[in-house]
Amino acid sequence: MSATQTAWIVIVLGGIATFAIRGSFLLVATRLAELPDTTRQLLRMIPAAALAALVVPALLRTDGELVLLGPRPLAGVVALGIAWWTRSVLATIAVGLGAVVGFELLLG
Amino acid sequence: MARYDTDTAPSPRASFRAGAIAVSPVLLGIVPFGLVAGVAATEAGLGLAEAVGFSVVVFAGASQLAALELLGTGAPAWVAIMTAAVINLRMAMYSASIGSYMTDQSLPRRLVASYLLTDQAYALSLARYQRQGRTRPEVDRFWFYLGTALVLWMVWQITTVLGVVVGGAVPEAVPLGFAVPLTFLCLLVPTVTDRPTLAAALVGGGVALVAAPLPANLGMPLGAGAGVVVGYALVRRKRS
Numbered sequence: 053m054s055a056t057q058t059a060w061i062v063i064v065l066g067g068i069a070t071f072a073i074r075g076s077f078l079l080v081a082t083r084l085a086e087l088p089d090t091t092r093q094l095l096r097m098i099p100a101a102a103l104a105a106l107v108v109p110a111l112l113r114t115d116g117e118l119v120l121l122g123p124r125p126l127a128g129v130v131a132l133g134i135a136w137w138t139r140s141v142l143a144t145i146a147v148g149l150g151a152v153v154g155f156e157l158l159l160g
Numbered sequence: 161m162a163r164y165d166t167d168t169a170p171s172p173r174a175s176f177r178a179g180a181i182a183v184s185p186v187l188l189g190i191v192p193f194g195l196v197a198g199v200a201a202t203e204a205g206l207g208l209a210e211a212v213g214f215s216v217v218v219f220a221g222a223s224q225l226a227a228l229e230l231l232g233t234g235a236p237a238w239v240a241i242m243t244a245a246v247i248n249l250r251m252a253m254y255s256a257s258i259g260s261y262m263t264d265q266s267l268p269r270r271l272v273a274s275y276l277l278t279d280q281a282y283a284l285s286l287a288r289y290q291r292q293g294r295t296r297p298e299v300d301r302f303w304f305y306l307g308t309a310l311v312l313w314m315v316w317q318i319t320t321v322l323g324v325v326v327g328g329a330v331p332e333a334v335p336l337g338f339a340v341p342l343t344f345l346c347l348l349v350p351t352v353t354d355r356p357t358l359a360a361a362l363v364g365g366g367v368a369l370v371a372a373p374l375p376a377n378l379g380m381p382l383g384a385g386a387g388v389v390v391g392y393a394l395v396r397r398k399r400s
Contacts, residue, residue, distance in 0.1 A: 056210065067217035073255070075270075079271070097357060097387065099283065102254070102387075104362070108365030141347070144342050144346040
């Protein structure tokens with residue numbers, strides 16, 4: 053089998069699997085119409101836990117190594133402050149990117 | 161299920177526009193990511209058709225990069241498929257969370273919402289849904305979501321093609337990819353509203369960090385799951 057054929061198998065089956073995951077709850081959502089309070093409380097935890105699980109490794113791991121005092125974690129602290137004060141994605145990205153470049157120049 | 165009064169219901173057009181505006185700063189993080197998805201396909205020895213195939217059919221950045229990397233090293237198809245599915249498992253959580261706000265939408269709309277579900281569209285839409293009340297909303301839920309998700313989808317396809325065409329000519333002076341975690345950081349802040357959500361975030365981030373060396377990006381769903389369990393346990397303990 054050629055590399056191109058293998059790629060298309062991955063594209064089609066990977067695409068079907070991904071769509072099934074995305075639709076898992078959304079497509080049966082009508083049955084969730086009356087969500088019990090316990091489920092609601094459980095769902096409320098998902099964004100905080102999931103976003104933190106994306107952010108923390110991205111900030112504290114540089115090239116696969118744990119780095120606590122590098123440009124990325126330091127810029128992350130600055131960005132967290134900006135995010136807290138402004139709640140603006142654009143301001144957070146602009147200041148965060150500026151900070152990471154600045155800290156890279158400072159720390160060499 | 162309660163419907164909005166027609167005279168106070170937000171218009172689809174204005175809601176779509178509000179979603180497109182909300183997603184626009186986030187696109188700064190999508191552009192380099194999409195370029196990389198195109199470059200990665202070239203580096204795996206594939207062409208424009210396969211790169212676009214991945215971006216249109218799979219449409220999930222991290223899993224596309226992982227699958228392409230595996231294909232490039234000659235891994236069998238099933239390994240690449242399993243890896244992509246595991247990386248995308250987190251979206252089942254988003255599906256449950258956003259699904260609870262879409263119970264009154266038609267099946268075709270929920271099919272579209274499912275196909276377009278991403279970290280960014282989910283986080284931006286949920287933040288807006290939580291901010292606005294259940295009565296007298298500022299935006300229509302479906303159209304706001306579509307505004308964020310469809311604009312992101314278009315930028316993803318365009319940048320994938322650009323990535324293949326331009327190749328490795330993307331300048332590396334500014335780490336534009338860092339805009340991705342910065343986006344998530346900004347979206348994380350308003351979701352932490354009390355002790356249980358704070359615990360969910362701390363445990364989620366901590367476990368994901370410790371588990372990061374695990375293969376197939378398993379650290380992320382593991383951390384998120386642990387955070388949800390701990391946060392929920394705190395809610396239950398407070399009530400009993």
